[in-house]
Amino acid sequence: MSRIVTVGAAQLGPINREHSRAEVVERLLVLLRQAAQQGCDLVVFPELALTTFFPRWFVQDISEYDHYYERSMPNAATQPLFDEAKRLGIGFCLGYALLAEDGKRWNVQTLVDKDGSIVATFKKVHIPGHEHHEPDRPFQHAERYYFEPSPDGFGVWRAFGGLFGMMICNDRRWPESYREMGLQGVEMILCGYNTPIHYVPDPSQDILQGFHNSLVMQSGAYQNGTWVVGVAKGGVEEGVDSLGQSVIVAPSGQIVAQAFTTDDELIVARCDLDWCYRYKNTLFDFNRYRRPEVYQRITGQRGAVLPD
Numbered sequence: 544m545s546r547i548v549t550v551g552a553a554q555l556g557p558i559n560r561e562h563s564r565a566e567v568v569e570r571l572l573v574l575l576r577q578a579a580q581q582g583c584d585l586v587v588f589p590e591l592a593l594t595t596f597f598p599r600w601f602v603q604d605i606s607e608y609d610h611y612y613e614r615s616m617p618n619a620a621t622q623p624l625f626d627e628a629k630r631l632g633i634g635f636c637l638g639y640a641l642l643a644e645d646g647k648r649w650n651v652q653t654l655v656d657k658d659g660s661i662v663a664t665f666k667k668v669h670i671p672g673h674e675h676h677e678p679d680r681p682f683q684h685a686e687r688y689y690f691e692p693s694p695d696g697f698g699v700w701r702a703f704g705g706l707f708g709m710m711i712c713n714d715r716r717w718p719e720s721y722r723e724m725g726l727q728g729v730e731m732i733l734c735g736y737n738t739p740i741h742y743v744p745d746p747s748q749d750i751l752q753g754f755h756n757s758l759v760m761q762s763g764a765y766q767n768g769t770w771v772v773g774v775a776k777g778g779v780e781e782g783v784d785s786l787g788q789s790v791i792v793a794p795s796g797q798i799v800a801q802a803f804t805t806d807d808e809l810i811v812a813r814c815d816l817d818w819c820y821r822y823k824n825t826l827f828d829f830n831r832y833r834r835p836e837v838y839q840r841i842t843g844q845r846g847a848v849l850p851d
């Protein structure tokens with residue numbers, strides 16, 4: 544038996560602050576059409592795929608940056624993407640900043656089915672960086688100023704003939720993200736990211752960015768018997784160099800496709816969702832082997848508590 548979902552990871556190169564939504568959507572359409580030509584059922588775009596990664600700058604009055612947020616999805620700027628995807632019969636997953644009606648600000652990804660209907664909108668759970676201006680940094684990572692952490696956690700939804708989950712960028716570094724979805728039977732996790740190469744709090748990690756990127760997604764895939772699709776916005780954006788290396792990872796933990804540029808680039812893989820059960824039904828048979836009764840610290844405490 545096999546259930547094939549052909550997925551495209553549509554990596555983007557830089558988006559600068561002067562690029563309009565229309566210009567960006569035109570780039571997304573090019574990638575969407577390439578994906579359709581290559582037989583994709585679904586194409587995944589990066590985190591904050593409609594704008595530059597604006598948390599690299601701090602503004603005292605947050606409303607000055609309201610133009611970087613969407614008020615609804617779809618909207619006038621993204622309707623052409625929804626229309627073309629529906630015409631081509633291809634689903635997509637799109638990351639963007641959302642300013643909700645109640646004034647809350649979220650970093651989200653929306654999963655859209657082949658008929659143009661919205662499957663789900665996921666809000667980023669782990670918000671990295673800092674809350675306040677840190678003038679000594681060469682660039683800011685003020686995501687904790689611009690976004691709230693999701694109170695909803697990690698859902699899994701039925702779509703494309705399988706079980707789909709989402710996470711956004713920093714979420715991919717945390718084993719809890721994958722396991723929360725693994726415990727709902729996830730078969731494919733979609734993850735957009737923007738990862739600056741230079742990690743200001745500890746530059747010794749700069750050279751390891753690519754290694755850490757694949758390390759976490761490969762282990763998360765394997766330990767939960769799931770496909771993982773990681774999609775970058777890479778390249779030098781407004782002077783900040785960001786990681787490319789978008790990947791499609793099999794439930795074995797093997798990388799089956801990887802981007803080799805840091806620009807707009809589509810990578811494609813035919814993913815058999817039934818391959819997940821080689822892992823879910825054997826080594827990672829959760830029901831048989833997990834020991835939740837001895838894992839209570841995982842939800843009971845946040846930071847490490849050292850022994851006496």
Ligand code: CDV
Pocket residue numbers: 590671672684711712713714716736737738739
């Ligand atoms: N956009 C991100 O979440 N970036 C983080 C950086 C700050 C480390 C990441 O985990 O890649």
